[in-house]
Amino acid sequence: MTPPTPYQITRIRLINFHNFVDETIDLAHGGHLFLLGDNGCGKTTILDAIHYVLTVGQSLEWNAAARVAGSKREGRRIQGIVMRYNLDCGAINRDGGITYALLEIEGRHGLPLTVGMGISTSAMDERIKQWGIIRECPIADIPLLIEDEQGRRPADRLELKELLKQKGGFHGEPKSYQHELARRLFGGEENFQEVCRFLAMGKAYREIASQSADYHELFKSLLPEPKTEIFERIIDALRTLDQSKSILDDLERKLHYLKSLQSFTLNIAADSEASIRYQWLSWLMRETFSKNSIETLRQQIASRQQEMAQLIASRQQEEETEASLRTRLDDLMTKDSAGLVRQEKEGREELSRKERTLAKKKKECQNLSKIQQASTRKQAEQHHTLVRQVSGLHSELGQGASLLPFSISQLLTTLDTIGRSEEIITQALDFGVQEFSNLVSDTRDQELRQLTLLEQEGETISNTITDLTTECHRLRAMDEAQPILPGWTDCLAAMRTGMLNPRPLYSGLEWRPGLSRQEQETIEESIGQEIAATLVLSDPEFEAGRGIAILWPGIRISCPGRGLDSLPDWMRTAFDLTQSNPTCLRCLAAEMQCDFGPLVSVVNNRRVLSFRSHDRGLLGNPARLIGENSRREAIKAEIKGREDELRQWSRQQTELNRRLKTIRETVERLDNFTVKLSTGINSIQQTARLASECSQKLTQDNALLTLHNRQHEELARETTLLSTRIQDLTHLISSNRRDWLPWRARSVN
Structure with a gap:
């Protein structure tokens, strides 16, 4: 990054400053300055002038080296500088005078900045008057000298103020000059004060050094060895x-x-x-x-x-x-050769096994009976729950049926039929609502599309109301109507910010008393808004105004030098020449200058304007720019029109909001209906599946219980037969008189 260019003094001008009458010293490229010359030729005077301009005389001792070097005479005074006092011949300007010291400084952007001070006094003991100059221009553009009957002389304070009035840069008080100087060149008052002290100290040392022939001795005298x-x-x-x-x-x-x-x-x-x-x-x-x-x-x-x-x-x-x-x-x-004991033993063992199996099977049958009873109760509960859910969904859907944009009577009839049917489980599983879901989805999509269109329309209406409200506020803040041209208001404000004084052409025109409204409308429409809105500037301001107006294409500007000296007859009969501005009349005459027209005729019951080389039908719009009363009436009419339009749009917005609310409520009801229907059908079908599973399980449990009961009966029959056989064997053994044999066989076993 390139560092900023420092400030450089490129030119010095002194007028009646001690022994300088009117001198300009050029410093090429702002380089170093070496002053060579005999004693008394003005080297220190130049440094004093620079010091005085940059510090407003603060911490400045004129020709301070004279006393520091050992001189017993009093140093110079500012009054002596103005009156050009010299020890040998006294004051040259015995009646007082005016002194100027100016510096041309090259700024950080390469543009010249001129700073300087003017001083006046009439006697050595009189208090001086000071004023300052700070202006971005070359030093030669400052009009310091004027010519009159006495010849060429420096301008006094009031004369210079008047000469610089148009372009600025004059400071009537030293404090104002000091504040602006500190802001522009030193970055604030604090830095300015530090620089003043530094310059005062440096000047004293430079003057001491300039009068010393031996620098070693000089420093020995200033500093102790x-x-x-x-x-x-x-x-x-x-x-x-x-x-x-x-x-x-x-x-x-x-x-x-x-x-x-x-x-x-x-x-x-x-x-x-x-x-x-x-x-x-x-x-x-x-x-x-x-x-x-x-x-x-x-x-x-x-x-x-x-x-x-x-x-x-x-x-x-x-x-x-x-x-x-x-x-x-x-x-x-x-x-025991017949094996009766063995048979009895085996029979009793088999009987014991059969009895254990029979007890186990009986216990299994009891458990299966309990399971079958639990399945029966669960199946009944699921059936009751299913009936209750179907009835509940029928009642819930029926409550909001009248608010839906379509009929659901068929759906309610189907639900009522399912709730009363003996085959409720099968019908609930086969029940489908895809047709109603599609109907709800299509209806909801239509409502959402309409809602989107209405919301877009509402946004457009809201923006229109906002624009109209802003326009009403803007019109109420205006005292009179203004041209409706892109950038015209901005261009006018920019010119006034630039210290120019533009005047709209229409503001300098007033209707002649007695002119009818129809004639006013015809003439203003003939002139046109672009011409009526022309900004009229003075001749000195025209160039500056043109530099601003080119930023807004289509905006016209004019000046007195562009106007005509003679006015056409139609303007003399249309406008009040005593109340209208002559410059505006002359500029309008130049714009409307032609060899033909304007003339108004009636063709097919319509008014036609013939002007220059064309004919056109008149719109018949009321006059709104020319004439102060017309502008005031026009602004009132425009405000009323905007307010009526605003009320109309507000009514449309209210109606639109009502429709939006209705559609949103419909969409919300459709969403609630979809959720209720989907949730209810899912619950019903889930309960139906559980009931179906319970029915299947109950069937399986019944079949298993029947099987185990048959097996239990078979085991009981077999046990009875085996018990009878054992009794027969026991009787047979008893008949053979072997009472001791069973006892011994049992004891052995």
Whole structure:
């Protein structure tokens, strides 16, 4: 990024400033300035002038080097500068005078900025008068000299103010000049004061140096000579301190290192001791655990050995009993050759098994009966729930049926039929609402499309109302009607901001008393809004106004130099020449100058304007720009028209909002209907599926219970037959007089 260019003094102008009558000093490219010349030729005077302009005389001592160098005479005074006082010949301007000192400075954007001060006084003891100049222009554009009967002379304060009145830049008081100077060049009052003190000090030293032949002696006189031996001792002491500091730093680093080693050694010793202690504890715990384990194992071994001895003895006893029983069984089997005892034994075993199976089957039948009863109750509950849900959906849908944009009587009839049917589960599972869902979806889409269109229309109406409200506020703030041209108001405001004084052409025209409204309408329409809205400027302001007007194409400007000296007859009969502005009349005459027209005729009951080379039908719009009364009436009519239009649009907005509310309520009802229908049908079908599953399970439970009951009856019959057979065997054994045989067989077994 290129740094900003600093301010540079490029030109100096002095008028009646001490020994300078009218001098301009050019500084090429704002370079360094070297002033060479004999004593008294004005070198210091130039520096004083620069200092005075840039500091408004603050902290300035005129020719301060004279007293600093040892002169006993009083330095210069500002009155002496103005009256051009000299020690040899006295004041040249004995009756007083006017002095100017100006600087041309190249600004940061490369544009010239002229700053300067004017001073006047009439005597050496009189108080001076000061004024300032700050203006962005070359120094030559400042009119400092004027010519009159006395010849060429400097302009006084009032004359310069009048000369600069049009373009600005004059400051009648030093304070105003100082404030603007500080703002433009120094960035504020604080920096300005610092620069003033710095310039005063630098000027004094420069003047001292300019009168010194030996700079070494000069500085010796200004500064006391130092004592070298003291400085040498101080330097040696500083070197010793530096060395000591280096040694101390090294010792501190070593001490820090030793402390770190000591800390590590202590930590290692502590960790080693802790490690040995933990190892000893670990071995001690292992030894204790091993001893306890060995003792426990010994006790278990002794217990197992004792149990083994008892089991061996018991086994031997059982083996002896088994041998005895086998011998007795063999004896019994030899005596029972028909096998009645064996048959009775097998029969009783079979009977025992049958009885256990029969009890188990009976218990299973009881459990299945309970399950079947629970399934029956659940199936009844689901059926009742299904009926209640169908009735509830019928009632819920029927409540809002009248508010829907279509009929749902068929749906309600179907629900009522399902709720009364014996086959409610099957019909509920087969029931479908796709037809009604499609009807609701299509109706909702139509309502949403209409809602979107109405919302767009509502946004357009709202924007229109906003624009009309803004337009009404704007019109109420106006005292009279203005041209309706793009950028005309902005162009007018920009010119007035630029210190110009434009006047709309129509504001300088007034109707002749007695002119009918129809004639006013015809003439204003003949002139046209573009011409009537022409901005008229004075001749000196025309160029500046043109530079602004070109930014708004279509806006016309004019000046007195563009007007005609003679007015056409139709203008003399149409306008009040005593109340109308002559410049506006002349400019209008120039715009309307032609060889033919304007003339008005009637063709087919319509008024036709013939002007220049064309004919056109007249619109008949009322006059709204020419004439103060016309403008006031026009603005009132426009305000009333906008208010009527605003009321009409407001009524449309109210009606539209009502329609929007109705459609939104309809869409909301459709959404609620869809949710109720979908939720209700899903609940009904879910309950129907559960009821169907309960019915299927009940059927399965009934079949399983029937099967188990048959099996239970079969087992009971078999058990009865087996019991009868055993009774027969027992009777047979009794008839053969072997009463001892069953008892012995049973005891053996």
